[in-house]
Amino acid sequence: MQTKEHLLTYKTISEEQVAEAKALAVSLVKENLKDFTCKFPDSNSRNQFYPQTENVEWTTGFWTGEIWLAYEETGDEALKKAGEIQVDSFMDRIVNRVDVDHHDMGFLYSPSCVAAYQLTGSQTAKEAALKAADNLMGRFHEKGQFFQAWGTLGAHDNYRLIIDCLLNMPLLFWASEVTGKEAYREKALAHITTAMQNIIRPDCSTYHTYFFDPETGVPLRGVTHQGNRDGSAWARGQAWGIYGSAMAYRYLKNPEYIEVFEKVTAYFLDHLPKDLIPYWDFDFDDGSDEPRDSSSAAIAVCGMLEMAKYLPEDKAAYYTDMAKRLMLALWEHCAVKAAKESNGLLLHGTYARDSVNNPCNDRGVDECNTWGDYYYLEGLVRLSRDWKTYW
Ligand code: GLY
Numbered sequence: 296m297q298t299k300e301h302l303l304t305y306k307t308i309s310e311e312q313v314a315e316a317k318a319l320a321v322s323l324v325k326e327n328l329k330d331f332t333c334k335f336p337d338s339n340s341r342n343q344f345y346p347q348t349e350n351v352e353w354t355t356g357f358w359t360g361e362i363w364l365a366y367e368e369t370g371d372e373a374l375k376k377a378g379e380i381q382v383d384s385f386m387d388r389i390v391n392r393v394d395v396d397h398h399d400m401g402f403l404y405s406p407s408c409v410a411a412y413q414l415t416g417s418q419t420a421k422e423a424a425l426k427a428a429d430n431l432m433g434r435f436h437e438k439g440q441f442f443q444a445w446g447t448l449g450a451h452d453n454y455r456l457i458i459d460c461l462l463n464m465p466l467l468f469w470a471s472e473v474t475g476k477e478a479y480r481e482k483a484l485a486h487i488t489t490a491m492q493n494i495i496r497p498d499c500s501t502y503h504t505y506f507f508d509p510e511t512g513v514p515l516r517g518v519t520h521q522g523n524r525d526g527s528a529w530a531r532g533q534a535w536g537i538y539g540s541a542m543a544y545r546y547l548k549n550p551e552y553i554e555v556f557e558k559v560t561a562y563f564l565d566h567l568p569k570d571l572i573p574y575w576d577f578d579f580d581d582g583s584d585e586p587r588d589s590s591s592a593a594i595a596v597c598g599m600l601e602m603a604k605y606l607p608e609d610k611a612a613y614y615t616d617m618a619k620r621l622m623l624a625l626w627e628h629c630a631v632k633a634a635k636e637s638n639g640l641l642l643h644g645t646y647a648r649d650s651v652n653n654p655c656n657d658r659g660v661d662e663c664n665t666w667g668d669y670y671y672l673e674g675l676v677r678l679s680r681d682w683k684t685y686w
Contacts, residue, residue, distance in 0.1 A: 296580060297567050305571065307619035308626060308678070316626050317368065317675040324365040324672070325374065326634050331358055332377040335384075336638070339646045339659025343637035350384045353399035357669035359385070360406025360685060361640075363414060364672050375415065382411045386423040389430065398434050398444045400427040401463030401686075406669060409469050410685040421473065428470035428479060431463060438512035440485040444504070455506040457520065458494050458532045461487065461539020465686040468546040480546075487543045491555055493517070494536070499558035500528035500577070501536045523576035524652035530573040530591040533563045538598030542686055544605055556602050563595055564617060571624035575645040586660050588645040589629040590667030592621045596674040601684070622674055630671070631663070639663025641671040 308316075327336075336345035338354040348355075359381040366374035385407050389395060395403075404427035411420035434442045436449070442460055446453030464483040471480035493505045493514050502517030502525070522529030540556040543549070566577040574580065575588040599614040599621075606614065631637045644667040646659030676682050 297565055299561075299564075302564055302567075302617065302620065305620040306623055307616050308623035310679075312623065312626060313675055313678045316622075316630060317672070317679055319630070319632065320640050320672045320675060321365045321368050323631060323634060323638075323640055324361050325369075325371065327638050328362070328373065328377050330638065332380055335359075335381075336665055338665060339644070340637060340639050340663040343631075343639065343642065343663060345638050345663065345665075349393075350381075350388050351394045353397065353402050354665045356385070356403040356405065356407040357665040360410055360669045361672055363406065363410040363685070364669075364676055367414065368676070378407075378411055379415070379417065382408055382417060382420045382423065385427075386419050389423055389426045395427070395430055398431060398442050398457075398460050398463055400431040401466035402459075402666070403427065405466050405469070406685045409466065413683065413685065424466065425470055425474065428466050431467065432479065432482060435482045435486070436507070436509075436512070438509060439489065439507035439514075440512065441489045441507065442482070442486050449509055451509055454509045455504045455518070456486065456490055456494075457504045458490065458501055458539065459535045461490060461535055461543065462686070464539070465542050465546065465684075484547060487539075487547070489514075491540075491543075491552070495555060495559065499562040501533050501559060501562075503529050503532045519653050521647050521653060521655055523578045523648075523650045528562065528566065528577040530563075530575055530577055530588050531594065533559060533577065534573075534591040534594035534598065537563060537595045538601065541598045541602035545601060545684075548605075553602070553606070556598075560595070560599065560602075560614070560617075563591075570628055571621055572628055572643060575648050576650075586645045586648065587643045588667075589625060589641050590644040590664055590670065592625055593641060593667050593670035593674055596621050596625075597670050597677060600674065600677040618674070619678065622678060625671060625674075637663055639665075640668035 334347035335355040337348040362378045404424045408420040408424035411417045441456040444457040467479040467483040494502045503519045506515040519525050536559040544552040568581045572587045573591045579585040596618045599618040603611040603614045629643045644664040647655040649657045
């Protein structure tokens with residue numbers, strides 16, 4: 296646990312440290328292109344090294360996003376070429392419907408194809424991202440007003456949303472902007488409204504998933520999938536709430552989202568352990584042997600830096616400095632410092648942790664994961680300049 300006063304005593308990362316960390320991360324991305332251009336890194340490393348995988352799961356877009364971030368930083372044509380090869384793979388994936396029967400179209404297509412379209416004007420990227428947005432639209436339920444995360448559409452045992460989906464919504468706002476069609480934006484707004492009404496508890500912690508009645512759409516109950524228990528705060532879920540509310544504000548400018556952001560961020564910061572690297576669930580604190588999830592801190596950094604753009608000066612400075620404190624902790628305790636250590640960027644993540652109260656098996660425990668790597672680099676880029684988001 297932390298108090299606000301104590302958090303203010305932590306050092307912030309300096310401009311020189313940001314520059315050093317970013318240059319190192321970009322050089323590691325370039326180094327890893329040899330293994331991950333026609334293939335992708337798996338969702339998490341094994342003994343700190345990612346094996347190759349095909350373009351499957353919800354996680355491959357993060358690696359392509361790292362390539363685009365590194366390309367923006369360097370202008371290196373080899374990175375551009377690799378990014379374009381991966382965009383072709385994302386087009387192939389959506390056209391042939393390879394592992395796309397779920398809601399994670401934003402995680403897959405924003406950092407890969409929306410980024411490519413923004414940076415290179417690629418029409419393939421634009422078309423692939425629009426197809427992905429249309430695919431996501433097919434998962435919207437009028438009864439309940441939300442996008443179903445996983446499983447067969449309408450199935451009783453999967454009639455739910457999950458907090459992570461807030462980061463899939465920017466793809467729909469982008470689709471609305473480029474096509475002029477309001478429907479994408481309207482459904483995103485409806486989903487965000489439903490999510491915010493149900494997943495935030497009175498103490499500002501969050502549910503991971505929330506079930507609705509398929510017949511009536513009435514909200515039923517919050518249940519965890521990757522957290523320690525239904526009533527606990529899964530650290531990454533709380534971080535998706537931070538970045539998700541900031542993104543909702545970016546596109547919709549509803550002042551209520553600032554309130555949501557401040558509440559979920561305060562809960563996250565208050566529950567950090569002494570070294571500021573979150574345990575995988577906030578049920579655990581200093582002294583516990585449970586693993587950390589560094590990726591949740593990287594996501595929170597990006598969320599705080601995004602929201603700081605829209606806040607009055609004093610609040611913007613507060614969240615920017617908090618982001619810099621978390622980034623210093625990541626740099627000091629989790630950053631990969633040499634290619635021989637790992638082919639990722641950020642150590643000490645946890646994809647899923649077995650608990651008697653969740654259905655997960657241990658997976659990617661104390662390992663790198665692709666989203667942790669991506670948000671770490673995005674956070675460094677955000678700290679070094681005014682960055683045009685891919686989200
Ligand atoms: N979106 C799934 C996860 O955060 O593990």
